[in-house]
Structure formats: structure tokens, C-alpha cells
Amino acid sequence: MTDPRPAATVEAVAAVCADSYARIVAALIRVTGDWTLAEDCAQDALALALERWPVDAVPANPGGWLMTVARNRAIDVLRRASVERRKLRELAVLALVDPPTEPAEEEVVDDRLRLIFTCCHPALAFDARVALTLRTVVGVPTVDIARAFLVSESTMTRRLTRAKAKISDAAIPYRVPGGPALAERLPGVLAVLYLLFTHGYNPDGEPAFADEAIRLARLLAHLLPEQPEVSALLALFLFQHSRRDARRDPGGGLRTLDRQDRSRWDHAAIAEGVDVLARVGENGPYAVQARIAACHATAASADVTDWPAIAGWYDELARIQPSPVIALNRAVAHGYAFGPAAGLALLAGARAGGALDGYPLAVAVEADLTARRGDRDLAAALFRGAAALAHSDPERRALLDRAEELSGVD
Numbered sequence: 001m002t003d004p005r006p007a008a009t010v011e012a013v014a015a016v017c018a019d020s021y022a023r024i025v026a027a028l029i030r031v032t033g034d035w036t037l038a039e040d041c042a043q044d045a046l047a048l049a050l051e052r053w054p055v056d057a058v059p060a061n062p063g064g065w066l067m068t069v070a071r072n073r074a075i076d077v078l079r080r081a082s083v084e085r086r087k088l089r090e091l092a093v094l095a096l097v098d099p100p101t102e103p104a105e106e107e108v109v110d111d112r113l114r115l116i117f118t119c120c121h122p123a124l125a126f127d128a129r130v131a132l133t134l135r136t137v138v139g140v141p142t143v144d145i146a147r148a149f150l151v152s153e154s155t156m157t158r159r160l161t162r163a164k165a166k167i168s169d170a171a172i173p174y175r176v177p178g179g180p181a182l183a184e185r186l187p188g189v190l191a192v193l194y195l196l197f198t199h200g201y202n203p204d205g206e207p208a209f210a211d212e213a214i215r216l217a218r219l220l221a222h223l224l225p226e227q228p229e230v231s232a233l234l235a236l237f238l239f240q241h242s243r244r245d246a247r248r249d250p251g252g253g254l255r256t257l258d259r260q261d262r263s264r265w266d267h268a269a270i271a272e273g274v275d276v277l278a279r280v281g282e283n284g285p286y287a288v289q290a291r292i293a294a295c296h297a298t299a300a301s302a303d304v305t306d307w308p309a310i311a312g313w314y315d316e317l318a319r320i321q322p323s324p325v326i327a328l329n330r331a332v333a334h335g336y337a338f339g340p341a342a343g344l345a346l347l348a349g350a351r352a353g354g355a356l357d358g359y360p361l362a363v364a365v366e367a368d369l370t371a372r373r374g375d376r377d378l379a380a381a382l383f384r385g386a387a388a389l390a391h392s393d394p395e396r397r398a399l400l401d402r403a404e405e406l407s408g409v410d
Contacts, residue, residue, distance in 0.1 A: 028070060042070050045073065117189060121167070130195050132164070138216070190230065193233060194286075196212065197240075220234075235274075242297060248394075308337045314334075328356060328359075330350070335369045360395065367403075
């Protein structure tokens with residue numbers, strides 16, 4: 001059935017939702033302290049916009065229109081529920097004030113930062129932080145969040161409800177921490193954004209999640225310019241996402257970095273990433289990852305990639321943030337910088353503890369380095385082994401294609 005609403009109206013509501021939804025929810029949470037009420041009223045306002053705007057035209061200040069409708073809806077609900085009179089009086093005062101043409105910058109800063117930091121409070125489980133950020137800050141429908149986490153919509157609804165209840169029951173403050181507390185909490189916020197981006201950037205991910213992670217990183221970089229890791233994370237996202245249109249061939253298969261058509265990369269995003277990264281003077285984990293990504297993004301071709309520099313940055317990353325996956329990537333970098341034997345030696349060390357057992361990319365790295373060493377038959381067998389372990393069809397097809405190339409199969 002065709003949607004009777006004009007496409008332009010639907011697009012206008014979508015644009016306003018992306019720009020204003022979190023601001024509306026954050027403002028209502030601040031005043032009412034009720035997360036569910038704030039979200040419901042914001043959703044009601046969006047639904048009314050879809051109903052009214054095709055008839056009355058999109059208002060000159062759509063964000064203000066939505067804020068007024070959501071706020072008035074909250075007043076009605078609170079009045080009918082006979083809740084605390086102080087909250088009702090506060091909302092009634094707001095109802096008498098016409099919404100500004102543009103929201104006050106400081107109020108938006110405070111409300112949205114409060115919302116992000118509250119959603120990412122360490123008292124919540126990490127998956128709950130990500131889900132609550134997606135639902136409350138980004139406005140992603142619960143069904144889409146459930147799909148990303150591979151659970152049912154009802155299960156995700158219960159998780160979100162428990163997370164909100166924990167915030168209320170534990171009296172988690174709706175504020176941005178200051179001083180040492182900000183330094184302590186910020187890595188958790190950035191980790192949520194990183195996982196949000198990853199959910200969108202993975203082969204089977206939701207691309208909109210990556211876009212929203214970039215939008216939120218831009219917001220945080222604007223609001224917290226003195227925090228170098230915030231800007232570094234934004235730069236990293238920009239470099240990675242710049243390749244989104246070149247990662248697949250016409251048949252939908254994955255293309256590795258060295259086989260991508262670089263003319264299809266988003267060079268404006270790369271330029272923005274270079275500019276953002278130039279202002280980062282420290283080398284925290286995200287800054288180092290961004291510098292690695294910059295080496296790839298700014299190389300004119302795969303043949304002129306500065307692999308020795310990348311290997312050096314991976315050495316630094318392994319020192320400050322050691323992990324099995326970083327050790328694996330370090331082996332790749334050294335293999336391309338100093339020869340496959342060097343890479344295979346580091347790979348053997350990375351796999352020694354067993355943390356990479358059953359990890360398809362570890363097998364694929366061994367296959368690639370083995371092929372570069374000249375043993376095509378063994379490399380083909382390893383690529384087939386990696387394909388058997390792959391978690392998605394695009395990855396499996398890409399690995400089997402490499403095996404066929406090495407086997408001489410057309």
C-alpha cells in the first residue's frame with residue numbers, strides 16, 4: 001500500500017527528528033524526570049507532524065513546533081495523572097513561553113550532554129548503555145535495536161525498561177560530571193559511540209547507526225573541544241566511513257582495502273578527518289587508531305601506503321592498549337612493512353595464548369601472509385578454512401573468492 005503522505009513531508013519530519021528528537025527528549029527528561037513520558041511525548045509530536053504538516057505545510061520553526069506539541073502533551077498527561085504539583089507548575093510556566101526561533105545553545109549543550117552521559121552511566125551494563133543511547137539519544141526504533149543485538153523486540157523492550165528503572169531507582173544524576181569524574185566517565189561514553197559505529201560499519205550492520213555515531217561524535221567534539229580523544233574518535237570515524245561506497249563490488253561482495261576504487265571514497269570526509277586530527281596533540285588509543293586510518297585514507301594507492309609508519313603506530317597501540325585483535329593487526333602491518341616472515345612471526349605470538357582460536361580473521365591473515373610468502377596452495381586452503389569460520393555471507397564469499405584466485409579457478 002502506498003503511503004498517502006507526501007514524500008517531502010516525510011523527509012522533513014525525518015530531518016527534524018534527527019536534529020531535534022534528542023533535544024526534545026532531553027528537555028522533557030530534565031523537567032519531568034520521566035524517561036518514558038519524555039519519549040512518548042516526543043513520538044506523539046512526530047506523529048502529529050506527519051498528520052498535520054501535509055495539510056498545514058511545514059512550519060517555519062519545525063523544531064520549535066515539535067517542542068511545543070511535546071511539552072503540551074506532557075502537561076496534559078501530568079495533569080490527568082495528578083502528579084507532583086511542582087513539576088506541573090514548572091511545565092505550566094514553560095507552556096506560557098513561546099519557543100525561540102533557535103534553541104538557546106547553552107541549554108541544548110547541557111541537555112544533550114546530560115542525556116548522553118546519563119545513558120552511558122557505568123552503573124548500567126555496557127549493552128544497556130549502547131541500546132539506551134540508540135533509543136533515547138538517537139531515536140532508533142526498538143525493533144531496529146533488537147535486530148542489531150540479535151534479540152526479539154520484546155526482549156529489547158524489557159532491557160530498555162530495566163535500564164531506565166535502574167537510572168530512576170539508583171537516582172543516577174542527570175548531569176555531566178566535572179573534573180576527575182569527567183575524565184573517568186568519558187572513555188565509557190566514547191566506547192559506546194565506537195560500538196555504535198561498529199554496528200553500522202560491519203558488513204551486515206545498519207548503516208544509519210554509523211551515521212548517527214558520526215553525528216554524536218561531531219556534537220561531543222563541538223561541546224568538549226578540550227578533550228583530544230573525542231576529536232580523535234571523530235577523525236577515526238570519518239576516515240573509516242569515507243570508504244563505505246567502495247567496500248562492495250556490483251554483486252554485493254566485499255572488496256578489501258587494496259582492491260577498492262579510491263575515486264569512490266568520500267574525499268570530503270577524508271579532508272575533514274585530516275583537519276580534525278591535525279588539532280589532536282596527544283596520542284591516546286583513538287588518536288593512534290585515527291593516525292593509522294589516516295595513513296590508509298590519504299595514500300594515493302595501495303602500492304604507496306606507508307606501511308612502516310603504520311607498523312610503528314601499531315607498536316604504540318599495542319603498548320598503550322594491548323589486545324589480541326590489536327596484536328593481529330600489528331602482525332599484518334609488520335608483514336606488509338617488513339615482509340611476510342616478520343608478519344607470520346608476530347602472528348604466531350599473537351595466537352599463542354589461544355585468544356584468537358576460531359577467529360576467522362586470524363586465519364585469513366595467516367592465509368594472506370602465506371600467499372605473499374609464495375605458498376599458494378596452503379594459502380588457498382587457509383582461506384577456505386577462514387570462510388568456514390566466517391560469521392556473515394559477504395565475508396564468506398570474499399574469503400572463498402581469494403581461495404579460488406590462488407587455486408587458479410575462474
